[in-house]
Amino acid sequence: EVQLVESGGGVVRPGGSLRLSCVASGFTFDDYGMSWVRQAPGKGLEWVSGINWNGGSTNYADSVKGRFIISRNNAKNSLYLQMNSLRAEDTALYHCVRKVNTIVGGTIDHFDYWGQGTQVTVSS
Amino acid sequence: EIVLTQSPATLSLSPGERATLSCRASQSVSSYLAWYQQKPGQAPRLLIYDASNRATGIPARFSGSGSGTDFTLTISSLEPEDFAVYYCQQRSNWPSFGQGTMLEIK
Numbered sequence: 001e002v003q004l005v006e007s008g009g010g011v012v013r014p015g016g017s018l019r020l021s022c023v024a025s026g027f028t029f030d031d032y033g034m035s036w037v038r039q040a041p042g043k044g045l046e047w048v049s050g051i052n053w054n055g056g057s058t059n060y061a062d063s064v065k066g067r068f069i070i071s072r073n074n075a076k077n078s079l080y081l082q083m084n085s086l087r088a089e090d091t092a093l094y095h096c097v098r099k100v101n102t103i104v105g106g107t108i109d110h111f112d113y114w115g116q117g118t119q120v121t122v123s124s
Numbered sequence: 125e126i127v128l129t130q131s132p133a134t135l136s137l138s139p140g141e142r143a144t145l146s147c148r149a150s151q152s153v154s155s156y157l158a159w160y161q162q163k164p165g166q167a168p169r170l171l172i173y174d175a176s177n178r179a180t181g182i183p184a185r186f187s188g189s190g191s192g193t194d195f196t197l198t199i200s201s202l203e204p205e206d207f208a209v210y211y212c213q214q215r216s217n218w219p220s221f222g223q224g225t226m227l228e229i230k
Contacts, residue, residue, distance in 0.1 A: 109215035
């Protein structure tokens, strides 16, 4: 059974930092690209960042570029999100998600497994 | 940035009826569109990817169609467990999501 379990969320002051972690199980982690998607309270979904299977390619939403860093450790089946210079608008539930792996096209930016999320609250 | 607009915002139907949900993109996304279902307190679940491919374990009553800028998710005969919020998502550019359609029991 595929499982994605996030941790590391919490309450932080504006300008502060947090590091989110996601531990994956039930599949061969380094066969898949991964991403982070967030959902503000009562709001819709926003893609935050993505990473390919070996960490050699990363991308970011404009809203977090220059402040967040995505990384992974395949030996530990883990995905990370280093969040710096946090703002009130970063307050959200952060989901670790697995990219769909197609036979022909490799991994694509649709997301077939989601963790339950870790809550990040930025408030003074 | 590609903006996805979903309609209607809320759809009220009864079990057994057919549901048709729409998603329009601000520019062509080819067939690179997915649909997700989200129930309260749960993470989203992938239903359809690349416009018309059902994800693993998704019942046949869910189908997707469209290309370019106009897409449709159809639920052929609503079951009680289908009442939820539905999101579309494109991957033509950096991924983005629509604002959601709430499917509620009439």
